[in-house]
Amino acid sequence: MKKNSYQKDLDAQVDKIFREANSGSFKTREKYHDACHRFTEFLSEEFKLRKFSNISDKHITAFVSCLRDHNVCDNTIRSYLSGVRFCHNHCDRTRNVLSSNRELGINLQSRTRNKNRAWTENEYRKALKCAEKHPDIRHALVLCRELGLRIEEAINVKLFQITPGMDHIDVKGKGGLVRTIPLDSRQMQILQDLKAFGLKNGKRPSDKIIPRQDTKGSVAKQKSRIENWVANHRADFSDRTGDKYTELVEYSIINGLKTPVSTITVHGLRHSFAQDRLEKLTSELKDERVSKIAVSNMLGHNRIEITNLYTAAR
Numbered sequence: 001m002k003k004n005s006y007q008k009d010l011d012a013q014v015d016k017i018f019r020e021a022n023s024g025s026f027k028t029r030e031k032y033h034d035a036c037h038r039f040t041e042f043l044s045e046e047f048k049l050r051k052f053s054n055i056s057d058k059h060i061t062a063f064v065s066c067l068r069d070h071n072v073c074d075n076t077i078r079s080y081l082s083g084v085r086f087c088h089n090h091c092d093r094t095r096n097v098l099s100s101n102r103e104l105g106i107n108l109q110s111r112t113r114n115k116n117r118a119w120t121e122n123e124y125r126k127a128l129k130c131a132e133k134h135p136d137i138r139h140a141l142v143l144c145r146e147l148g149l150r151i152e153e154a155i156n157v158k159l160f161q162i163t164p165g166m167d168h169i170d171v172k173g174k175g176g177l178v179r180t181i182p183l184d185s186r187q188m189q190i191l192q193d194l195k196a197f198g199l200k201n202g203k204r205p206s207d208k209i210i211p212r213q214d215t216k217g218s219v220a221k222q223k224s225r226i227e228n229w230v231a232n233h234r235a236d237f238s239d240r241t242g243d244k245y246t247e248l249v250e251y252s253i254i255n256g257l258k259t260p261v262s263t264i265t266v267h268g269l270r271h272s273f274a275q276d277r278l279e280k281l282t283s284e285l286k287d288e289r290v291s292k293i294a295v296s297n298m299l300g301h302n303r304i305e306i307t308n309l310y311t312a313a314r
Contacts, residue, residue, distance in 0.1 A: 003044070004044055007041055013052045015033075017090045018036075031079065032086045033217070034224065035079060035080040035083030036084060036087045038224070039063060040052070042062075046062060046066075047059060052091065053093055053094045055088060055096070056096040060081065060098060064077055070228075070232075073231075073265050075265075075267075078101075081101065085098060114258060115260065116258040117264070117265070119145070123238055123264060124145055126236070131229070137226050139210055140154045140226050141266070143190070144267075145272055146190050147169070151223055151266050153171050153172070153173060154210065155210050155226075156208055156219060157210065158209065159199070159204065159206070159207055166188060167182065167188070168180050174300065179297060227266055234263070240262050240264065271310045274298075274299060274307065274311065277295050277298065278291055278295050281295065289304070292308075295310075
């Protein structure tokens with residue numbers, strides 16, 4: 001989409017702020033920078049605003065309302081607002097003091113902590129079918145579901161990491177921590193298919209496979225592309241409406257499981273992976289605690305109490 005003059009002015013101001021800002025990690029600043037560009041697009045279209053330093057509470061509340069209208073989840077909205085506030089705090093002069101989310105009456109507290117965020121197998125299969133014309137998105141969904149990768153980790157997989165006969169893959173996760181994920185034959189084939197996709201698109205060994213262009217900011221852009229695709233197509237593959245959702249809830253109650261969330265997100269695919277892997281390992285090892293430790297290591301948590309949030313059992 002071609003930028004109008006308002007967005008060009010706002011983007012120039014935002015870019016200058018992020019060039020000079022040095023607080024926080026590079027990855028965090030990159031995420032905040034991307035959030036601010038989404039905000040400036042909204043400001044230019046809805047308010048014809050030219051100075052970022054002039055934003056006020058009305059712009060924040062309107063932005064949140066717009067995001068919710070597009071089915072953006074609360075966690076993502078919270079992240080966007082953190083980026084906007086970061087940029088506003090680094091403005092030389094500001095006209096207004098921004099109220100907190102609570103003061104604005106914006107409830108962004110996570111409501112899924114004690115709920116089951118996993119996708120059903122039917123939802124996963126239908127989503128893959130919907131994404132057939134978008135192979136980059138399809139491969140990302142598969143990596144999240146079948147290897148338990150975070151969306152950023154899936155996007156960051158590089159061509160040289162995939163070799164013939166590999167039985168594990170090393171993944172750099174949160175905080176730069178590297179974990180080793182053992183691979184079965186099915187997971188090995190998934191990675192070989194991903195490599196074939198990369199080679200078909202002319203990727204070099206050091207290139208990230210999934211992003212269309214491996215350039216600065218490509219991970220954040222690709223993440224937004226995937227999240228937006230899921231939000232815009234969720235109705236085509238989700239079983240969380242009407243009688244289908246009622247059946248899911250009733251099944252969970254009867255079997256003593258966590259209540260399923262009403263809106264699935266990309267992150268829920270990691271929950272699906274964790275639940276399947278835990279069930280398989282518990283069946284093989286006959287020891288739930290040892291199995292949970294193994295799954296925790298695969299997810300990159302290394303803490304059973306966090307892994308418990310991913311399981312279906314109450």
